[in-house]
């Protein structure tokens with residue numbers, strides 16, 4: 042039997058964005074299928090919000106070019122905007138929440154629902170279902186919104202983003218400003234919504250924990266898309282499929298790290314603490330014993346050692362570090378060439 046291929050929700054080919062002379066998005070391409078949760082990761086200024094602004098019809102066409110389709114419609118044409126906007130929902134950052142704090146969650150939902158032309162009764166029914174999935178306590182549905190906690194307010198805004206039952210939901214920094222203990226809760230609600238409603242989701246974030254619920258992650262740096270794949274595939278692309286050994290070394294110095302790097306089977310190292318280094322070696326099982334012998338021979342005092350799998354956070358750090366090293370090498374070779382000229 043031929044499996045029906047999943048519907049393409051977002052298709053981006055060679056997207057470039059410029060503000061004046063400054064290019065902030067470079068040749069970005071990716072594709073998102075129905076029901077996927079996509080994480081957009083990158084440090085501040087990487088271009089995450091800008092890309093989402095293109096997809097959500099918020100950026101003037103004069104600033105960008107490329108072949109972009111959102112639910113099969115091109116946001117470059119303003120005649121497509123009403124249809125695209127009815128197919129998508131957008132939840133801004135906590136500070137940007139556009140809510141009526143003197144009114145109740147239910148009334149807030151009704152107001153936003155009416156802007157989509159939804160009937161009050163219909164809106165109430167959908168709201169009740171969303172509030173329940175989002176675990177917004179029933180006794181708060183009619184309280185003034187300002188009495189609710191930050192996490193509850195955020196969940197009300199997620200409910201509003203979903204009230205017109207969009208195919209795609211865009212969330213800008215959904216866990217920023219939510220305290221650490223509640224962060225995981227917000228993420229698990231999003232996953233639950235995705236499972237129950239099948240909503241495709243984009244999470245813009247610099248919170249690496251969010252990767253836990255993402256089917257795929259996009260890693261952006263300086264407007265360039267470095268990677269776009271499932272977290273398992275990304276981690277598996279590391280040496281030994283992401284298997285690493287974590288060493289605590291007494292008086293760890295750059296020089297001692299260099300000694301470790303010089304050991305041939307070592308493919309990558311990353312310093313993760315004052316005296317802690319994680320080491321990726323090829324043929325892990327075979328070379329671990331040799332690495333131990335090598336550290337002894339080189340008078341490195343290893344006080345503890347463990348074996349672990351790389352997390353997405355670590356993958357992200359390594360990938361960014363790699364890019365920084367590439368740039369440094371390039372800069373140095375340009376300097377040498379300029380020196381010779």
Ligand SMILES: Nc1ncnc2c1ncn2[C@@H]1O[C@H](COP(=O)(O)OP(=O)(O)O)[C@@H](O)[C@H]1O
Nearest residue numbers: 060063065083084085086087088089090091092
């Ligand atoms: N309207 C604008 N005019 C000029 N520069 C902008 C504008 N919007 C964003 N930028 C610049 O584009 C880059 C990417 O910004 P942004 O997409 O907001 O990054 P992120 O969301 O990843 O933090 C930044 O250097 C930012 O200063």
Ligand SMILES: [Mg+2]
Nearest residue numbers: 089090091245
């Ligand atoms: Mg941003």
